[in-house]
Amino acid sequence: DADVTQTPRNRITKTGKRIMLECSQTKGHDRMYWYRQDPGLGLRLIYYSFDVKDINKGEISDGYSVSRQAQAKFSLSLESAIPNQTALYFCATSDPGTGKDEAFFGQGTRLTVV
Amino acid sequence: AQKVTQAQTEISVVEKEDVTLDCVYETRDTTYYLFWYKQPPSGELVFLIRRNSFDEQNEISGRYSWNFQKSTSSFNFTITASQVVDSAVYFCALTSNSGYSTLTFGKGTMLLVSP
Numbered sequence: 763d764a765d766v767t768q769t770p771r772n773r774i775t776k777t778g779k780r781i782m783l784e785c786s787q788t789k790g791h792d793r794m795y796w797y798r799q800d801p802g803l804g805l806r807l808i809y810y811s812f813d814v815k816d817i818n819k820g821e822i823s824d825g826y827s828v829s830r831q832a833q834a835k836f837s838l839s840l841e842s843a844i845p846n847q848t849a850l851y852f853c854a855t856s857d858p859g860t861g862k863d864e865a866f867f868g869q870g871t872r873l874t875v876v
Numbered sequence: 877a878q879k880v881t882q883a884q885t886e887i888s889v890v891e892k893e894d895v896t897l898d899c900v901y902e903t904r905d906t907t908y909y910l911f912w913y914k915q916p917p918s919g920e921l922v923f924l925i926r927r928n929s930f931d932e933q934n935e936i937s938g939r940y941s942w943n944f945q946k947s948t949s950s951f952n953f954t955i956t957a958s959q960v961v962d963s964a965v966y967f968c969a970l971t972s973n974s975g976y977s978t979l980t981f982g983k984g985t986m987l988l989v990s991p
Contacts, residue, residue, distance in 0.1 A: 793977060802885070804967060804981040820978065850919060856977050864911075865971075865979055867921040 765789045768853050768868035775843050775875055783838045783871050785853030793857065794836040795865070798822060799850040808851075811836055843875040878903045880970050882982035889958050890990055897953040897985045899968030905929075908972035910944065910951045911979070915965040924966075927951060958989045 766787045775781050785794065792813045797805040807820030809828040817828060825847060829837045840847055853868040879902040889895045901910065912924040925935065927944050935942045939956045955962055968982045 795978060797979075797981075802983060804880075804882075804983040805969075805979070806981070807978050810978055852921065854979075864909075864923070864926055865977075870919050870921075872919070 766853055766855055766866050766868040768851075768871045770871060771869060772872045773874070775873070777844055777875055779843050781840045781843055781873070783840075783851055783853075783873070785836045785838070785868055787834050787836075787853075787855045787866075789855050789857070789866060790833070791855035791857045791866075792833060793855060794830070795854040795856070796820075796826075796828060796836070796838045797852045797854065799852065799870075805852060808838065840873075840875075843873075845875045847873065848875045849873060878905075878970050878972065878980040880968050880980050880982035882966075882968055882985050884985045885983070886986040886988065888988045888990065891960060892957050893989075894954060894956050895958050895987065895989075897955075897966050897968075897987070899951045899953065899982060901949050901951065901968070901970045903970060903972055905972035908970060911967075911969040911971070912942070912951075912953050913967045913969065915967065915984070917964070921967075924953075955987075958987075960989050960991055963987055963989045 795810040796808040799805045811830045827839045851871045854865040856865045881900045908929045910927045914922040941954045943952045965984045969979045
């Protein structure tokens with residue numbers, strides 16, 4: 763089983779619908795992140811969380827919200843999806859205690875908003 | 877603010893050619909980490925290497941090698957004797973403590989290796 767699991771892997775939704783992307787991890791890391799990838803733009807940070815009581819906005823948080831339900835779970839919501847939120851979404855975790863700052867990524871969720 | 881620039885959008889080579897992917901970074905921090913990730917057509921991100929700012933030794937792993945030069949703020953990636961399976965998008969990324977361990981990615985370089 764993957765250490766960082768994203769569900770669903772693929773999703774097509776209609777404009778205006780609310781959708782939630784879920785991420786769970788078995789690595790025991792406190793830090794979790796959501797990134798968005800668009801062709802030609804690389805990955806950009808949406809939100810990050812350092813523990814269950816800590817939520818921070820990233821570079822492109824508008825139109826998104828998150829929930830850290832537990833150390834192992836970090837969900838990303840699109841309250842009212844729009845077509846330009848069509849992208850590949852990645853969840854990641856990291857453990858600064860290792861001193862390596864390595865991020866572990868999920869397999870990605872491909873979201874299409876029609 | 878941190879920034880990573882991958883000036884090469886797309887590179888096409890023929891199998892067995894050597895290819896270098898460029899990465900230039902900007903950061904005010906003295907302690908930071910640099911990464912390379914590979915994204916094959918299947919979409920997942922594959923970790924290739926991590927380098928901390930205090931270790932300027934070049935590294936070689938099989939056909940892959942990395943050249944880290946703080947003087948020019950560059951962390952270039954060379955694939956020797958490229959293969960079709962190397963076809964992918966490659967991302968360079970940077971993180972530091974002042975960035976709260978969040979990764980700043982370059983826009984990626986798409987490498988196409990033809991037979």
